[in-house]
Amino acid sequence: MNIFPKTRAVTSGDYLPHAEFPWLLAVVLVTVLPHFPYLPYGLIAIIVGILLYFFLRWQRGYRATSAWIKVPIAIFVGLAIVLNYRLLYFQNAGVQETGVAVLSFCMTIKLLELKGRRDIMVIVALGYFLLLTHYFYTQEFLAGIWLFASALVVTAALLHLHDDPERPVRQTLKQASYLLLQAIPLALILYLLFPRLDGPLWAIPRGQSNQTGLAGYMRPGHITQLAQSDEVAFRAQFSGAIPPRRQLYWRGPVLSQYDGVNWIANDYALYTPPIETSGTPVPYTLILEPHYRSWLLPLEMPTSFTGIPGIHFNRNGVLLSARPISTRTRLEFISYPEYRMEVGTLNSFQRNSNLQLPDDRNPRSQRLAEQFRAENPMPEQMAARILRFFREEPFYYTLNPPLLGAHAVDDFLFSSRQGFCEHYASAFVVMMRAAGIPARVVTGYLGGELNPVDQVLTVRQSTAHAWAEIWTAENGWLRYDPTSVIPPERTSLEILDQQNENSPEFINIALTGLSLLQRAQYQWDALNNRWNYWVLGYTAERQREYFSRFGLVNPGWKKIALFFAGISFLSLGLLAWLILRKRVKSLEPAWAIWLSACEKLNRSGIETPQWETPLALVQRLKTTWPERAKLNATLRHLARLVYAVRYENARVPIRLLKKARARLEPYA
Amino acid sequence: MASYPLQNLIDRAETVIFGKRREITLALAAFLAKGHLLIEDLPGLGKTTLARALASLSGLSFSRIQCTNDLLPADILGVSVYERQGGAFRFLPGPIFSQVLLVDEINRATPKTQSALLEAMEELQVTSDGETRALPQPFFVIATQNPAHHIGTFPLPESQLDRFAMRLALGYPDVEAERALLTADNSQNRLGTLKAMCSAEDIFRHQQTAQTVFVAPALLDYIQAILSASRQNSHFRHGLSPRAGLSLLAIARAFAYLDGRKAVLPDDIQAILPSVACHRLRLRQNDESARPEDIEAMLRGIPIP
Numbered sequence: 001m002n003i004f005p006k007t008r009a010v011t012s013g014d015y016l017p018h019a020e021f022p023w024l025l026a027v028v029l030v031t032v033l034p035h036f037p038y039l040p041y042g043l044i045a046i047i048v049g050i051l052l053y054f055f056l057r058w059q060r061g062y063r064a065t066s067a068w069i070k071v072p073i074a075i076f077v078g079l080a081i082v083l084n085y086r087l088l089y090f091q092n093a094g095v096q097e098t099g100v101a102v103l104s105f106c107m108t109i110k111l112l113e114l115k116g117r118r119d120i121m122v123i124v125a126l127g128y129f130l131l132l133t134h135y136f137y138t139q140e141f142l143a144g145i146w147l148f149a150s151a152l153v154v155t156a157a158l159l160h161l162h163d164d165p166e167r168p169v170r171q172t173l174k175q176a177s178y179l180l181l182q183a184i185p186l187a188l189i190l191y192l193l194f195p196r197l198d199g200p201l202w203a204i205p206r207g208q209s210n211q212t213g214l215a216g217y218m219r220p221g222h223i224t225q226l227a228q229s230d231e232v233a234f235r236a237q238f239s240g241a242i243p244p245r246r247q248l249y250w251r252g253p254v255l256s257q258y259d260g261v262n263w264i265a266n267d268y269a270l271y272t273p274p275i276e277t278s279g280t281p282v283p284y285t286l287i288l289e290p291h292y293r294s295w296l297l298p299l300e301m302p303t304s305f306t307g308i309p310g311i312h313f314n315r316n317g318v319l320l321s322a323r324p325i326s327t328r329t330r331l332e333f334i335s336y337p338e339y340r341m342e343v344g345t346l347n348s349f350q351r352n353s354n355l356q357l358p359d360d361r362n363p364r365s366q367r368l369a370e371q372f373r374a375e376n377p378m379p380e381q382m383a384a385r386i387l388r389f390f391r392e393e394p395f396y397y398t399l400n401p402p403l404l405g406a407h408a409v410d411d412f413l414f415s416s417r418q419g420f421c422e423h424y425a426s427a428f429v430v431m432m433r434a435a436g437i438p439a440r441v442v443t444g445y446l447g448g449e450l451n452p453v454d455q456v457l458t459v460r461q462s463t464a465h466a467w468a469e470i471w472t473a474e475n476g477w478l479r480y481d482p483t484s485v486i487p488p489e490r491t492s493l494e495i496l497d498q499q500n501e502n503s504p505e506f507i508n509i510a511l512t513g514l515s516l517l518q519r520a521q522y523q524w525d526a527l528n529n530r531w532n533y534w535v536l537g538y539t540a541e542r543q544r545e546y547f548s549r550f551g552l553v554n555p556g557w558k559k560i561a562l563f564f565a566g567i568s569f570l571s572l573g574l575l576a577w578l579i580l581r582k583r584v585k586s587l588e589p590a591w592a593i594w595l596s597a598c599e600k601l602n603r604s605g606i607e608t609p610q611w612e613t614p615l616a617l618v619q620r621l622k623t624t625w626p627e628r629a630k631l632n633a634t635l636r637h638l639a640r641l642v643y644a645v646r647y648e649n650a651r652v653p654i655r656l657l658k659k660a661r662a663r664l665e666p667y668a
Numbered sequence: 669m670a671s672y673p674l675q676n677l678i679d680r681a682e683t684v685i686f687g688k689r690r691e692i693t694l695a696l697a698a699f700l701a702k703g704h705l706l707i708e709d710l711p712g713l714g715k716t717t718l719a720r721a722l723a724s725l726s727g728l729s730f731s732r733i734q735c736t737n738d739l740l741p742a743d744i745l746g747v748s749v750y751e752r753q754g755g756a757f758r759f760l761p762g763p764i765f766s767q768v769l770l771v772d773e774i775n776r777a778t779p780k781t782q783s784a785l786l787e788a789m790e791e792l793q794v795t796s797d798g799e800t801r802a803l804p805q806p807f808f809v810i811a812t813q814n815p816a817h818h819i820g821t822f823p824l825p826e827s828q829l830d831r832f833a834m835r836l837a838l839g840y841p842d843v844e845a846e847r848a849l850l851t852a853d854n855s856q857n858r859l860g861t862l863k864a865m866c867s868a869e870d871i872f873r874h875q876q877t878a879q880t881v882f883v884a885p886a887l888l889d890y891i892q893a894i895l896s897a898s899r900q901n902s903h904f905r906h907g908l909s910p911r912a913g914l915s916l917l918a919i920a921r922a923f924a925y926l927d928g929r930k931a932v933l934p935d936d937i938q939a940i941l942p943s944v945a946c947h948r949l950r951l952r953q954n955d956e957s958a959r960p961e962d963i964e965a966m967l968r969g970i971p972i973p
Contacts (some may be wrong), residue, residue: 401835591886610971613934647884648931 001386021058023157025051027123028111030150032104038137039101040084046077047108054111056269065112077105096136103130106569110275120161127154139328141531152176153237182575189571193564195557196540214252214464216293217574218263220408220422229461231289233445234297235529236457238284243299245447247337249467249479250297250459252444254316256353258433261408263426263441270552271315275301279338286331287532294320296331297444300392300479301339307331308550309542317341317348317477318438330537343476346438354471362409362430369434379437386431387485390424393417397486424482425466438471442479453526580651590645593657614639672928673874677865684858685714691836692894693926694943695722695810699871700925701918702880703833704789704809706774706947711814713838719770719810720859726871727864728767737820741784759796760846764788767804767868771811775821783810786828798896806871826827826906826950829957833915834940835947836924852886878925883917883932886973890934891916891971894941898949901966904958905950916944934972941967 021151028051032214036044041467057063085098107126110119131150135145156169156176163172234250255263280297286307296311296319307330310322321329342350357366372389376382394417401419403413409430412423425441432439448457467481547553547560598608598617606625608617618636625632638660644650645657674696681692695718698705698817707715716732723730733744746762763769764785774782788794793802811832814821825848829835841849852858891913899907908916924932942960949958 582816609968613972615933615935615936616938643933646886647933648929649882649884 006639016062016114016116017120017161018062018544020161021062023160024111024114024123025055027154027157030153031127032107034134034146034150035100035104035130038097039104040080042080042084043077043101043105043341045103045402046073048110050112057112063115064115069110070112074109077109078102079506081105096133100130100133100136103133117161124154124158124161127157139536141528141535144531144535146491148180152180155179185491185571185575186568189564189567191538192543193545193560193567195560195564196538196543213538214293214294214295216253216255216265216289218255218422218426218443218466219261220263220404220412220419229571231461233291233459233461233464234286234288235532236284236286236299236448236459237455237529237533238282238457239285242450242455242457243282243337246666247299248447248457249300249442249465249481250445251300251318251442252295252297254318254440254442254469256316256356256440258357258426258430260358260406265316265318272313273315273317273342275303275317276340276343277301277303277336277338279336281334281336283334285533286333287529287537287557288329288331290326290328292324292326292359294322294324296321298331298333299335300337301337301341302333304334305331306541308539328531328532328536330539330542340476342471344473346471351438354440355433355436357430357433362407362434364407364410365413365427365430366434368413372431373435379432379470380478382435382437383428383432383470383478383480386428387480387482389608390482390486391487394490395419395424395486396490397483421466425468428468428482430479432468433472440469440573442467443467446481451522451525451529453522454529456526456529458525464530571664590642590652591659593654594638594642594646597635597661600661600664601635614642630662636661638664672926673877674866674926678926680725680862680905681718681721681864684862685718685838686764686848686852687841688714688718688838691838692718692722694836694923694940697919697922697926697940698834699726699806699808700875700922701833701915702806702866702875702914703919704811704831706829706832706835707810707811707812707838708815708835708947709838715812715838716770716772717859718838719768719812721800721862721867722808722810723768723770724859724862725865726768727867728806728808730768731763731766732770732772733763734772735774735781737776737778737822739777739781741781742796743917744781744785745788745796748797754847757797759799759801761801762794764794765801765804767806767808769807769809771809773813774811775813775823777822779822779825782822782824786831790831806868806875826948828912829947830909832947833919836943836945875927878922879918881921881924881932882930883921887920887932887937888917889973890937890970891920893973894937895927896944896965897970903952903962903965905952905955908945909946912944912948917946938967 030648032047039047053065057065068309081098081101103126105124107130110123113119128151131147131154134147136328152173153176156172159170159176159179159524160167253265257264279301284299286296286298288297296305298305298319301317302319305319308321311331312320312322314320346354369386372385373382376385381450388533396418397420398418399420401423402416404416406576409427412419413431429439429441443464443466445459445463446467447463448459450457465481465483467483469477469479469480545562550563594614599610606621612620618632618639621628622632636656640655641652641660645652678689678692678696682689685692687765695705697706699722707718709715720730721731724762733739742762744762744764746760746765748757748759750756771785774785777785788803792805792807793800795801813824840846894916895910897907897912898904901907916937920932920936923940924930924936927936942963945963946958946960948963950956951958951962
């Protein structure tokens, strides 16, 4: 006997609701599709194949695929995944990729072995998990929105599985979004209060070799094409006025060791060079993209730095973090564009390492340097002489320089005379050293592009730069940028475009003068900046800072847990109160159920006048139709429930009323 | 299991007035709602017995006024007499200074006396010789009257009728009750055996609790719909007053309370509506008060909310 024609047993795994197939397909698509760019092509082909096969089977009456087909596919794909990722795996990278590939495949092939509701539940649960793995690749704002939408689909599928199959899709989606929105406060609390780790759990330098950016060494003459990358290196937001562009030197690794080919940073000794500052301080926030190295790229020259633990200087004035930057990191700096470093004396180690030159390389350059030095005894004069040499001789600035030979600096200075910043900085330092003046190469970034919407400066990999520093006793280390002396007419065209932007001061671009697309681009960048600043920049240190505002200075995990539990309790209580309060007010569904039950009675010939109270109706039926005892009993039960909800202020789940109404059906 | 407050009192009263449990309960509901009761019926149907039974069972002070056409206000309210020894006037309180007052055949009194009584009922105080004296609490008036067309009566005007929260008709007893009545002892004797089953404090407490019974917003809608329907119904000369609405609400609460419930149901309102509304509504066609059938006809036009 079918008493519950429209409700479905939740636990029984013995039948497969085909009405769920569209939802299942949607869940698999929204969770697996975004992984496609990161999956091997073969696996993508197999996944698409399985999906098509599932679709065909579904159209022709679904039956679970036999193990003879499934097992070979599974074994084949398993082996393929292992082989494909083994290389990456042994490089201590790609663990997540392997996991994601396995999960994506399992999720898809599960479609071929559906036997009951249980299998559908497995897919939905797996869907939630797979959603989360998107964060391995990106934590952008857009990804957040996409994940929210995907979670909506998965939740709606889950709801649909437990609901009336005839319920319209729109309603299911609406309810799912209510559920998700209700979860947001909790998510927010968890986000803010859940104890954070200083780095990610999976702090594996992922795809390190693919990273563009500063390398920590330099080989002028060995590459003929500088990789121009639009990738963002970091973003900076100044709380005050933005310094002029000519001061925007973002200091990265300092390269002082030269073997004739490579410039290498051999400067990891912990020692803070004395820095004297003057002029106005420049406070700003830096949001550093992960580069899997330790340097922090502040504006020259920082005196105050917070954001992550263990920030320190090395002896060349490079600011380093204790661990490689493997996540987007928010840092607060105060820098002084006017500074003097290591004034007075240079210790013998520093002096020697910044004068060191391989003896057997670049003899012509060394001779030229000695000649210059003889004419210009002062170091500053010497530097100016070299710059004049660059300016007056036909040196060209290009991103496609010719290859240089074993005496790279000689080749550059006397024959090719084409190069980019690395060539100029390298040649400058070699000549200074040859003339007996301590000098070194500094790499980093120059300038940046200003977003007129939120005044955030974006520094891209394409603005990576190399310049030089020479040491004098009176002024310490002085910055010289030999590249900047090359006049525009000797600069190749693709650079000129960039240099047009590189006007000495930032012109405050009026948004109205931009095209719609440009404006949208700036707005979007600004939105992403906010997201980076507030959401991704919320680190363990910042959390500790917020905790200390609540009087929790350096709390142990017990204190945090208590604090966390307290806040959760309060907010859940508030939520419960809001929901329960609303429930008392919304009594109408109970009455609607009663009226629909009355309609059912009407259809089977029982009059239910509107003025008659439910109990009076029950009483009347009992006396006039005593033989329909079951109907009367069910109706009486329903009437009692309706009374309880509608008149007695009782909290009865609407589900019970629906159940009672459904039970009327066979009798009415 | 819900407890039924005052059920023992009702049970006991039923041993005196046979087969009238419903009326006894309604009368008690009016009492708990702090409303006054008008019993209208032919002589000899047990009006006085009901009133006396309620008074003695509830343990309240009781007095009775038999109205005649020469009854004066002072006979009810009391008079000030000059005392020679003290050299001052002393107020001799009239029968109205009691907790349960039975006013028998109220429509035989003259309009002047009637209005003096009804004013006291409404204000719960008596002003005589420029001095205001409060009536005892609780104060419950049970008035009986013979049907209006009897000879030598002064029918109560609508304004006065409205001050009675409820009007009951006892009606003839059914066969069984009549038989029991005939075979039992003399009713006067039985009345004498009734002992107080509670105190004034108990009644006061019950009155307080009864008014805490929950009324759902939907039922307030229902009451308003009834009031508005009575005002728009073409069969009635005029509709129910706001005071009638208040009485309806209070008595519905008390009625639900006596049934051991914590919430009023639409069934309660339908059950008490004739007793609360009939005497306040006058039919256009014959200028008589509405009959329960008229009320029921009106209810049929109002959907349960």
